Amino acid sequence: MNTDFLTDLRAHARAYADLLRPTALDRDRNPDLAVSSPGCGLPWRTFAGLPAEYNPEPLRVDGRPVLLHSCVERVVVLEELARVDAGAVLALPGPSMSSSVIGDLADDDQRQRFWERITAEPTWTFFAMTEPTHGSDPSGMRTTVRRDGDGFLLNGTKRYIGNAARSRIGIVFARRGAGPLGMVAVLVDTDLPGFTAAPLSTRGVRALQLSELRMAEVPVTEDDILGRHRSATRQGMWAATRTFNRYRPVVSCLALGVAQAAYDLVVTERRGYRVAERHLLTDWEQRLTGTRALVLAAARSADANPGDGTLAAAAKLRATRLAEEITTTAVRLLGPGARWEHPILDKLLRDARAFEFMEGTGNVQRLTLAEGYLQRRLPDVRAA
Amino acid sequence: MTVTVSTPAAATDLARYHTLACTTGVVTALGVLQAETSPGIVPVGPGGHTLLPAAVYAASDRYTTPQGPRPQPYGQKVLDRIVTADGELIAWRVPGGGPDPDTGAAWTAGIAWIRLGLTTRLLEQAAEHLRGRTIAGVVTLHLPMVRGILADAAAGIAEARALLDTDACGTDLHRVHRALDESGRSCLHLFGAAGFLTDGPGGDLHVSELLAETYPPPTDMEAS
Numbered sequence: 001m002n003t004d005f006l007t008d009l010r011a012h013a014r015a016y017a018d019l020l021r022p023t024a025l026d027r028d029r030n031p032d033l034a035v036s037s038p039g040c041g042l043p044w045r046t047f048a049g050l051p052a053e054y055n056p057e058p059l060r061v062d063g064r065p066v067l068l069h070s071c072v073e074r075v076v077v078l079e080e081l082a083r084v085d086a087g088a089v090l091a092l093p094g095p096s097m098s099s100s101v102i103g104d105l106a107d108d109d110q111r112q113r114f115w116e117r118i119t120a121e122p123t124w125t126f127f128a129m130t131e132p133t134h135g136s137d138p139s140g141m142r143t144t145v146r147r148d149g150d151g152f153l154l155n156g157t158k159r160y161i162g163n164a165a166r167s168r169i170g171i172v173f174a175r176r177g178a179g180p181l182g183m184v185a186v187l188v189d190t191d192l193p194g195f196t197a198a199p200l201s202t203r204g205v206r207a208l209q210l211s212e213l214r215m216a217e218v219p220v221t222e223d224d225i226l227g228r229h230r231s232a233t234r235q236g237m238w239a240a241t242r243t244f245n246r247y248r249p250v251v252s253c254l255a256l257g258v259a260q261a262a263y264d265l266v267v268t269e270r271r272g273y274r275v276a277e278r279h280l281l282t283d284w285e286q287r288l289t290g291t292r293a294l295v296l297a298a299a300r301s302a303d304a305n306p307g308d309g310t311l312a313a314a315a316k317l318r319a320t321r322l323a324e325e326i327t328t329t330a331v332r333l334l335g336p337g338a339r340w341e342h343p344i345l346d347k348l349l350r351d352a353r354a355f356e357f358m359e360g361t362g363n364v365q366r367l368t369l370a371e372g373y374l375q376r377r378l379p380d381v382r383a384a
Numbered sequence: 385m386t387v388t389v390s391t392p393a394a395a396t397d398l399a400r401y402h403t404l405a406c407t408t409g410v411v412t413a414l415g416v417l418q419a420e421t422s423p424g425i426v427p428v429g430p431g432g433h434t435l436l437p438a439a440v441y442a443a444s445d446r447y448t449t450p451q452g453p454r455p456q457p458y459g460q461k462v463l464d465r466i467v468t469a470d471g472e473l474i475a476w477r478v479p480g481g482g483p484d485p486d487t488g489a490a491w492t493a494g495i496a497w498i499r500l501g502l503t504t505r506l507l508e509q510a511a512e513h514l515r516g517r518t519i520a521g522v523v524t525l526h527l528p529m530v531r532g533i534l535a536d537a538a539a540g541i542a543e544a545r546a547l548l549d550t551d552a553c554g555t556d557l558h559r560v561h562r563a564l565d566e567s568g569r570s571c572l573h574l575f576g577a578a579g580f581l582t583d584g585p586g587g588d589l590h591v592s593e594l595l596a597e598t599y600p601p602p603t604d605m606e607a608s
């Protein structure tokens with residue numbers, strides 16, 4: 001994908017992003033609006049990353065359809081949308097992170113079931129890994145799927161799961177045996193007996209509506225186990241890792257969009273700077289450019305090899321820190337009581353703090369990046 | 385706008401607000417600070433905002449302005465209501481309000497001590513939270529990288545305390561606030577997603593940040 005095309009793609013996305021603007025604060029106050037108005041003003045099918053046969057109205061840029069299947073396309077488009085409302089991007093109906101797991105693990109029947117289910121009408125999905133006692137440590141996972149006659153029973157609690165309380169289908173990671181290979185991905189319909197989901201109230205990205213899932217003897221069948229036709233090493237943990245590698249650049253682009261929005265707001269609202277403030281703005285401008293280049297490089301790397309998350313970890317570290325720093329300092333630059341005088345800045349600051357945790361905390365990214373560096377997976381290290 | 389900086393009470397007196405915020409809560413600490421520095425008068429920040437317990441408004445008939453206290457007007461706009469563990473805080477916009485030349489410095493120093501108390505409490509809670517969690521069988525609090533974040537947070541608190549113990553006032557208080565901001569964000573990182581919940585431990589940090597934004601110390605130009 002050449003630079004001209006990406007520039008045009010960005011311009012298209014920017015025009016669409018304006019559709020989110022009038023309702024961004026309303027959604028922040030009332031996350032249910034993301035459901036009563038699916039897509040939050042955007043044509044949701046266009047931005048959901050659906051397969052071509054389910055997407056009659058794809059974005060068209062320079063005469064060609066853009067299906068948002070590649071990580072590169074996603075980070076360019078979603079950064080522009082996040083510049084207006086990161087919560088809305090995360091609250092779009094559609095496959096979200098589940099599509100990666102479906103792509104890697106589902107057989108033909110499961111694929112058809114998933115896509116038909118979520119494209120008939122606006123449908124949210126979830127990706128449930130985190131548990132109340134274990135977030136960064138999937139090896140401590142307690143949710144189990146155990147054999148019961150011809151089928152299985154699913155038991156456990158998942159916490160901080162985006163969109164789950166409004167979803168009708170999603171993926172639950174559960175333990176079927178010991179060790180990393182014992183983890184499987186289960187495709188779960190939320191109307192099954194024993195399955196409940198309740199929203200949690202969060203400080204930021206409120207439209208995403210994090211939720212807690214409880215599963216008590218939920219009956220599932222062999223048909224619900226993703227990867228059943230795959231080898232023992234190509235199961236839940238393998239697919240989850242590839243999903244994180246593909247979506248960390250996406251989380252990074254959302255953080256970048258929020259950082260850029262806070263910078264834009266300061267430039268628009270502030271009149272007259274001291275010398276030190278001018279230097280600060282120049283520094284931000286340069287860091288935004290540097291981080292954007294890193295996010296794009298991470299997206300290219302994820303497209304080329306989703307098995308490697310080294311650059312994705314670097315991008316997420318940088319983008320997350322930048323979003324936190326710019327939003328926090330912007331509050332000071334806009335004067336006393338800035339969060340009340342500029343409610344959108346208050347929202348940006350709260351949203352910016354989500355990214356530290358999504359798809360692995362900063363420390364988890366540091367560990368991944370250090371390991372990748374030592375394994376000589378970064379481009380400059382390979383060349384040396 | 386010109387704010388005359390009067391000498392605030394000594395650090396040994398003000399340290400009580402830290403203890404109150406840390407042990408009882410922000411509403412109690414603000415109530416005592418107001419009763420002792422500005423009785424009967426609503427303290428207003430330099431942007432014309434307040435963030436105070438309801439009882440403080442009820443017990444006051446005047447508000448601070450750079451020209452001295454004025455009778456409290458009616459119909460101030462409520463900007464925010466924040467529920468904390470020891471009561472509710474209400475934010476108002478008070479047109480024409482601002483720090484009082486006589487009591488402003490004592491109030492601003494007290495706010496810094498209260499923030500120190502809130503941040504101290506936050507870090508203690510974060511350590512406690514991680515003492516009860518494990519990563520691959522190891523207590524999360526014992527992981528070296530986690531200790532690194534904890535140490536950064538503790539260093540910020542120690543710097544703020546050291547500055548406040550020197551009776552920091554005026555522009556030195558800015559550094560106190562920045563050190564506490566950094567420590568607060570480190571604490572948030574330590575909590576994981578639990579700190580991102582509305583009713584989670586992030587509440588103390590939210591209030592602490594809003595206090596700094598509502599009642600910032602005077603800038604270089606104002607203080608001179």
Ligand SMILES: Cc1cc2nc3c(=O)[nH]c(=O)nc-3n(C[C@H](O)[C@H](O)[C@H](O)COP(=O)(O)OP(=O)(O)OC[C@H]3O[C@@H](n4cnc5c(N)ncnc54)[C@H](O)[C@@H]3O)c2cc1C
Pocket residue numbers: 127128129130132133134135136137159160161162205210354355357358359360361362363364367517519524527529530573574575576577578580
């Ligand atoms: C907005 C948002 C959306 C989310 N969406 C989803 C979702 O859709 N699906 C889902 O499954 N989860 C989701 N999560 C949860 C997220 O993945 C977890 O919060 C994250 O993995 C961290 O887990 P934790 O919160 O339990 O923190 P913990 O794992 O308890 O971490 C606490 C602290 O320990 C540190 N730490 C942990 N492990 C290590 C280590 N090995 N070395 C050094 N330091 C370490 C962390 O950096 C942190 O500072 C979401 C969270 C948020 C905030």
